[in-house]
Amino acid sequence: MDRRVAALAEQVAANVISRREFVRRVALVTGSAAVGTHVLGSMASAQAKPKLRAWLFKSFVTDCNEILAKHIEAWAKERNVDVEFDWATFGDREQKFVAAIEAGNPPDLAEMNYQGPMRYRPALRDVTKLAKDLAGARGGLLPYADRVMQFDGKYYGIAHQAFGGGLHIRKDLVEAKGLKMPKVYDPDVIDVAKKLQDPSKDLWGFGQTLNRCDDGNGFMQNILWCYGGSAWDKDGKPALATTFAKQNLEALKFAVDTIRVHKVQPPGVMGWTDVSNNESYMAGKLVSTNNGASLYYAMVKRNHPLADKTSVILTPGGPAGSFVFAGTYNWGIFQKSKYHELAEDMIRWVEDEKRFEEFMKASIGQAGPVYKSRADNAYWKTDPNFEGMKANVLRSMWPGYPGPITPAAIEVQAQYVLCDMAGRVVSAGLTPEAALKEAHGRIEEIHKVRSRG
């Protein structure tokens, strides 16, 4: 019991004060104590550090994760801010965003993939000024990054990095047979694959899933472009079985024939996930595979015997040229953030050129440039494999190409429509023509729904 209340109780007992007076004084004592506590609490919270919630992307390139966290912690210490990290992976990132946005509790800022600015635009702050400031000081944004950060002239993401990658190929095997590195899929990749594979030893020429995963999506998108096709026309309307029907059909036939006709892909490739080709390549079961730089990173970091025997070259092309899709990772600040100025400050801090250079050098080719000045960094000449990775990034396209990036183009990727199209031919026995028509129907339906907003 409070000493003052105890003293008052004694006074009541001794009839020094009346009960009414006791109640009045106790109310005064407890009331003032409560008010005092509240005031102290308010003062304490006024003194407390602001707490910033940041969601970061957990890459397979783990050194980069650590460096990014280190930079943010250094910023937090410098600015006297508490930062609460949360990491999201390829597998759970979008789910977390959907849940947080719908629950009205998104983080202050988050590292998003190329889909983020378009998909979460209603919940994101317009960061045009910061985007232009940063880009202006770095020679400008590269076109593929610029295209996916903005909508109707407003920027909803601050470009951070574009994932480098390419065709990982066993140069020891290619050189041993006196072959040339492939430049186009048909016939180069098929020829090299056929000449180097040995199914009896479980060594396969080409490992490229068409299954429902990011690897499958990326390849199917690229191969349509390489054959001069696309799911979209230049106005952003569905074109899979209309404007570009002929080109898309040829591309689809090539993709499925790598499994059905040429038989250069390992059994089970249509059941692969994003990590399956990495595992198979590192197990020495593949001659070549398309992948992000994380595969090369994993081999170099582990001193894997195949690291020195691997070339990472430009992703092969087709009759219309070489086209690849590269995702630009970026920072988004949510409208609900009370600390958007701090969030902007944090982004400026981590995007500082010296800090980014440390991040990039740890990435072993993954942290591809999004600003012109970064593309000129001497780092990209330190390993012959980096040149292929960088070149791939620099010529990359966006979902929706040759039209604009649209919510419908993003959803077609998110629903794996192109992967399903290939899967329906390889696994369900549909003709390529029927699968193309079916996929076009799905794309039209998505376009219709998304066009209505």
Added chain:
Amino acid sequence: MAATRVTDLGVEQPDVRRPSALSLSLRRLLGPDWRMGFLFILPIVLLVLSLVAYPFSYAIYLSMTRKFVGMPPIFVGLENYIRLAHDGFFLRAVWNSFIFTFGSVVFKLGLGMLMALVLTSNIRFRSFFTGVLLVPWVAPTVVTALNFLWIYDGSLGVLNYLLVKVFRILPQGVGWLSEPYTAMASVIFVNIWRGFPFFGISFLAGMKAIPAELYEAAAVDGANVIQRFLHITLPALRNIVIIVVLLSTIWTFNDFGIVYILTRGGPGGATMVLPVFAYEMAFGAQRLGDAIAVALYMLPGLAIVIVLLARYMRRGHAR
């Protein structure tokens, strides 16, 4: 001053208000303590309303809207349901769900019965085997599915390694998860592996409750093992079998983890089932209205199973 009234005899009495007709009929219908009764059930009614009725009603509303992430819903009536009814991928998911559920439950029933029969017989280390057979049921679904993902892997999986390299049964590995029939069979197998111990342990409990005298009397009458099984064991287990099958049907129809981890509904939608379809619609396409409509399409079928289940459980309880 208290109100009074004058009786027919001219005597002034305190005015005791008569209960209303409604109150009287409620009293007659629900008993004298109906007010107290309502008070007692109020918390659970509020709980059910807030945790079941409200979310369910809101889900029905959302299923009739065009709702994208971060945007307000726009009411579209039955448009989502109609569109889904014409969506080939959705219809394939419905068909796949039935195949997945039926294929799984039938085998779980058979294996579960076999497990229970073996464990009731006089075998050595019975307790040990009971424990071991429960492991699949106890293991988390994610762990199970990830293990099978490795087992089935076309290049690095242990199954192909055994079939091709060790036993030399096949000249080349099989793409267990990449061909439509093997993919569906593979995911069904994992569901069976995971679920049959529940059947087995439930049947085992039922068999233990059957009086031994029945079997002894049947044996004296000359009934063989199969006849005893058909005429004593099965009839005695009837309600347990029905309840377990209905429960498993609901769980299997709603199973998400195994299919999602193993195939994500691929290849080309060959193993796409409704829960995965709904998930992909919600988090992939980010169309929440459509996703809920997919989920609600499952409702009528499951409701029938739930009603049947409730009837059998109440019947068992009444006994």
